Amino acid sequence: MVYTAKENRYEIMKYRRCGKSGLKLPEISLGLWHNFGGVDCYETGRETVLNAFDAGICHFDLANNYGPPPGSAEITFGRILKENLKPYRDEIIVSTKAGFDMWPGPYGEWGSRKYLIASLDASLKRMGLDYVDIFYHHRPDPDTPIEETMAALVDIVREGKALYIGISNYNAEQSARAISMLNALGVHCLIHQASYSMLNRWIEEGLLDLLDREGTGCICFSPLAQGLLSGRYLDGAVPAGSRASRDVFLKSSSITPQLLDKLNALNDIARESGISLSALAILWILRDSRNTSVLIGASSSSQLKENLSALSHPPLSAEELDRIEKILSNDLLQIQEKRVN
Numbered sequence: 324m325v326y327t328a329k330e331n332r333y334e335i336m337k338y339r340r341c342g343k344s345g346l347k348l349p350e351i352s353l354g355l356w357h358n359f360g361g362v363d364c365y366e367t368g369r370e371t372v373l374n375a376f377d378a379g380i381c382h383f384d385l386a387n388n389y390g391p392p393p394g395s396a397e398i399t400f401g402r403i404l405k406e407n408l409k410p411y412r413d414e415i416i417v418s419t420k421a422g423f424d425m426w427p428g429p430y431g432e433w434g435s436r437k438y439l440i441a442s443l444d445a446s447l448k449r450m451g452l453d454y455v456d457i458f459y460h461h462r463p464d465p466d467t468p469i470e471e472t473m474a475a476l477v478d479i480v481r482e483g484k485a486l487y488i489g490i491s492n493y494n495a496e497q498s499a500r501a502i503s504m505l506n507a508l509g510v511h512c513l514i515h516q517a518s519y520s521m522l523n524r525w526i527e528e529g530l531l532d533l534l535d536r537e538g539t540g541c542i543c544f545s546p547l548a549q550g551l552l553s554g555r556y557l558d559g560a561v562p563a564g565s566r567a568s569r570d571v572f573l574k575s576s577s578i579t580p581q582l583l584d585k586l587n588a589l590n591d592i593a594r595e596s597g598i599s600l601s602a603l604a605i606l607w608i609l610r611d612s613r614n615t616s617v618l619i620g621a622s623s624s625s626q627l628k629e630n631l632s633a634l635s636h637p638p639l640s641a642e643e644l645d646r647i648e649k650i651l652s653n654d655l656l657q658i659q660e661k662r663v664n
């Protein structure tokens with residue numbers, strides 16, 4: 324398929340500076356954790372990536388283990404790059420990670436120098452790239468000395484295999500240690516990739532303040548709580564093909580009557596504001612300027628389009644935020660009474 328990027332691709336998306344760095348990221352980025360593996364339809368994945376790029380999403384997030392099978396999302400992305408996006412490489416931020424289970428034996432996971440360097444080399448090969456823009460340590464390692472992990476990341480930057488370094492899933496205390504170690508080694512920690520959504524607010528308890536102080540950006544993954552904060556489950560049914568129907572990463576048992584009350588109350592606000600629930604969830608994250616980018620997933624271009632519609636809405640008003648806060652701080656009885664009346 325011949326592809327030429329839309330000329331107006333940077334007109335709607337806004338870009339936020341990543342901490343105190345020189346790098347800006349789009350307010351919405353696209354992750355390839357699900358839907359881009361060897362088991363998925365290549366054409367659907369390609370169309371989603373190209374539509375994203377046409378809408379100003381110039382940051383694509385991967386990891387060594389994304390698939391299934393592990394590694395295959397990087398192969399898919401490498402093919403899209405080769406066939407369609409190669410002329411635009413300098414416009415694109417590609418990130419990948421290592422930390423989770425990737426190959427058998429003692430060197431296929433966690434945070435040793437041995438694993439991180441071998442894994443990034445394999446990721447580069449799968450994607451057909453000479454370098455990635457951001458390389459993350461995917462999860463803290465309880466056993467490897469943090470000095471070893473951080474020194475390996477720094478060497479990766481010095482060798483030119485990654486332009487920037489990030490950490491993911493580190494709590495505030497672990498992040499503080501990692502960031503100060505990287506500083507001591509002369510490389511700034513560009514970014515932290517953390518889960519965050521209206522249903523999961525742990526980063527508000529210390530991590531965001533730390534990142535702000537250190538000038539490290541924050542990119543929020545699973546912003547729709549893997550689809551719960553979209554129109555997908557509002558009536559309590561689990562649609563065939565949805566992530567909850569696969570019951571692995573998103574358990575259908577998590578869709579409780581209490582959660583449905585909350586989701587529907589949030590959806591009422593979205594409807595009154597003339598937007599979808601997923602757009603509301605994205606705008607809610609963007610209310611805080613410390614959140615550099617909202618890292619969404621999408622299994623189709625139509626989901627992507629719906630999520631991108633957040634950008635054509637003004638920031639949420641103080642009144643909307645206040646109503647959302649009341650729902651999230653969860654006086655469910657009141658929510659139910661209000662919905663019944």
Ligand code: NDP
Nearest residue numbers: 354355356544545546547548549550553565566619620622
């Ligand atoms: P989301 O919370 O955005 O969930 C995405 C899923 O929700 C989609 O695949 C789709 O699932 C559903 N969905 C999205 N939009 C809509 C819509 N408009 N209407 C209906 N359903 C919708 O994010 P993810 O959990 O996918 O995470 C995003 C990215 O974050 C990942 O790709 C990855 O890059 C990163 N990540 C990083 C982690 C880390 O440890 N660092 C961990 C997890 C994710 P479906 O259609 O299948 O139901």
